[in-house]
Amino acid sequence: MADLEKEIQDLKEELSKANEEIEKLSRIKSEFISVVSHELRTPLTSIKESVSLVLDGVAGPISEEQKKFLTISKNNIERLTKLIIDILDLSKLEAGRILMFKRKLNINDVIKDVCASTKILAEQKNIEFTISLGGSVEPTWFDPDRIGQVLKNLISNAIKFNKVNGKVNVSSAKETIKNRNFIKVTIEDSGIGIPAEDKENLFRNFSPLDTSMTRKHSGTGLGLAISKGMIELHGGDIWVVSEPDIGSKFIFTIPLYKKDEEFDFLIEEAIEKAKHNDARISLMVFDIKDAKYKTEDITAGIEGIIRNTIRGPGDKVVRCKKKECVVIIACADRPGSMAIIRRLKGNIKVPLIFGISVYPDEAMDKEELLKKAEEDLKTGKNQVTSKKVLLIIDDEEALASMLSFRLQNSGFDTITATDGDTGVGLAKENKPDLILLDLMMPKVDGFEVSKRLKSDFATKNIPIVVFSALVNKNTKESIKKLNAAGFIEKPFEPNVLINKINSILEGKNG
Amino acid sequence: MDKKIVLLVDDDSDLAKMLKIRIESEGYEFKHAGDGKQLLEILNVKKPDVILLDIMLPNIDGYSVLREMRKNERYADIPVIILSAKEKKKVGDLFILEKIAFFIEKPFDTKDLMEKISEAITYGGRRQT
Numbered sequence: 286m287a288d289l290e291k292e293i294q295d296l297k298e299e300l301s302k303a304n305e306e307i308e309k310l311s312r313i314k315s316e317f318i319s320v321v322s323h324e325l326r327t328p329l330t331s332i333k334e335s336v337s338l339v340l341d342g343v344a345g346p347i348s349e350e351q352k353k354f355l356t357i358s359k360n361n362i363e364r365l366t367k368l369i370i371d372i373l374d375l376s377k378l379e380a381g382r383i384l385m386f387k388r389k390l391n392i393n394d395v396i397k398d399v400c401a402s403t404k405i406l407a408e409q410k411n412i413e414f415t416i417s418l419g420g421s422v423e424p425t426w427f428d429p430d431r432i433g434q435v436l437k438n439l440i441s442n443a444i445k446f447n448k449v450n451g452k453v454n455v456s457s458a459k460e461t462i463k464n465r466n467f468i469k470v471t472i473e474d475s476g477i478g479i480p481a482e483d484k485e486n487l488f489r490n491f492s493p494l495d496t497s498m499t500r501k502h503s504g505t506g507l508g509l510a511i512s513k514g515m516i517e518l519h520g521g522d523i524w525v526v527s528e529p530d531i532g533s534k535f536i537f538t539i540p541l542y543k544k545d546e547e548f549d550f551l552i553e554e555a556i557e558k559a560k561h562n563d564a565r566i567s568l569m570v571f572d573i574k575d576a577k578y579k580t581e582d583i584t585a586g587i588e589g590i591i592r593n594t595i596r597g598p599g600d601k602v603v604r605c606k607k608k609e610c611v612v613i614i615a616c617a618d619r620p621g622s623m624a625i626i627r628r629l630k631g632n633i634k635v636p637l638i639f640g641i642s643v644y645p646d647e648a649m650d651k652e653e654l655l656k657k658a659e660e661d662l663k664t665g666k667n668q669v670t671s672k673k674v675l676l677i678i679d680d681e682e683a684l685a686s687m688l689s690f691r692l693q694n695s696g697f698d699t700i701t702a703t704d705g706d707t708g709v710g711l712a713k714e715n716k717p718d719l720i721l722l723d724l725m726m727p728k729v730d731g732f733e734v735s736k737r738l739k740s741d742f743a744t745k746n747i748p749i750v751v752f753s754a755l756v757n758k759n760t761k762e763s764i765k766k767l768n769a770a771g772f773i774e775k776p777f778e779p780n781v782l783i784n785k786i787n788s789i790l791e792g793k794n795g
Numbered sequence: 796m797d798k799k800i801v802l803l804v805d806d807d808s809d810l811a812k813m814l815k816i817r818i819e820s821e822g823y824e825f826k827h828a829g830d831g832k833q834l835l836e837i838l839n840v841k842k843p844d845v846i847l848l849d850i851m852l853p854n855i856d857g858y859s860v861l862r863e864m865r866k867n868e869r870y871a872d873i874p875v876i877i878l879s880a881k882e883k884k885k886v887g888d889l890f891i892l893e894k895i896a897f898f899i900e901k902p903f904d905t906k907d908l909m910e911k912i913s914e915a916i917t918y919g920g921r922r923q924t
Contacts, residue, residue, distance in 0.1 A: 323851075323880045323881060324880075326880035326900075326901045326902060327807065327880050327901065329901075329902045330807070330810060330880070330901040330902040330903065331807065331809045331810050331813065332902075333902045333903075334810060334813045334814065334817070334902075334905060335809075335813055337905050338813055338816060338817060341905070343816060343817055343820045344816065362902070366902050
């Protein structure tokens, strides 16, 4: 019996080792393809530009015959470029390294855009190109670039593989499949159709049907495989219905989310994105049990403040309501999302139940993230109100960052400024609990900073600890006049500083 | 009126030779820097109206060059078009941070590049796509 158990254990270990190895190989492969793709693009750029310089006549007049051959060259460069881009996309899809930038949009708008740009292809073949967009199509979450790519691929296929004077119709509709709502997009053509035995292979890389046709139609043979991957990453499906000699219908779906589903979806998205970017995500939960907070104005107001605090298109703010709380997820592409939470302090009247800021490796999935949030709530860790905020103003960047590191380890939250002007600005914006101020700074020095802070209503009550290296009798006198909460001579022992900070903060509170 | 100046920062000298012909044929003055150091040298002499910046540069990469450049107020408003063999998605955040006017993937479409150059000069570096 023991032998058997040991054998199973050994097998398990072997299996997990093998799995690791496969994952590693897949990563190496995808990295290799990525590097190679970039290396191929650079010389291709020069080839393309040199050909078009001659072809466009910028380098002097050319004959019709020369033009003909250079056009062949140009078309093949385009094809090669597309192939490289497709291979890169596909390798990323396979390695699970493609990131979707989903936004809540109406797919009809994307369909209109793509149709406008592909219309010319249809006109060239005298194909009747029609669009019938469903009025009941609601906005849903998808990456407009990626879905646009899929649409473009399917529509240009429908045109390319069609007969002259044929028909292509693009339509959208809302549909319920197995109790779930989807947006369904159909691209219908009057082409030669696809034989039943080929349907299975159609969505594979370099599928036989596709390759035999690609040379004729300048495709890459990868389009359908990429489309399938993209659609699946949206939680949708893609398939084909076809009748030989009558035509084919390519259909794909994208999920529509109900309120509760949207909440889950958005949290997962935020985690996924943070993981990919190595960024933090912040979760802010506001209590709206009280009826007076339940108005749309108030929740929209919170969202507005957060939007103003976060800067950058990559930073995402979403709001979802669930029973008795509003959850706002902010995804910041750079460290500092804790600062966002901090800046909300006092700006919002609605009680903040908790706010956490985590790196994704601390929260691998939604369940873990929520669990961590709950734990933090219980222990008080990471809570908005639990940490005192210190503003460090010092022109010596190295010292400021070391000090900041040290203070963070001692349970403080820190903000740093490396010049006086910025320091005053940050003080007003963040209203820190205490300011550490270096006196000797170029341009706006510590004396000036202190003067400005003390004269501003918003900052005049914040205690300031000044530090300086140059202390003679005169400076000592001027420092006294500053009326600072504390003074420390450089160089100082970090512990001395921390003790001083603590005693000032406690004194102030008590 | 003086000709508008287009400055290319790219270590690919073949591409620079060709873009010189193309860009001059469109009525601009063309300047070329092979790396970040040369860029700063050119900036000291004359301020360009638009910069075409490659990312994979020798020694210091394009983003660091851009960051350095933006620190100087004199050069903070020059429109910058990124011209790179790397993908756009990876740098979403920098779009706003460093005020990139456009991101063009290599190999580029010349007509598209010319349109973006003219647009960047007209609307300045703050326009986002």
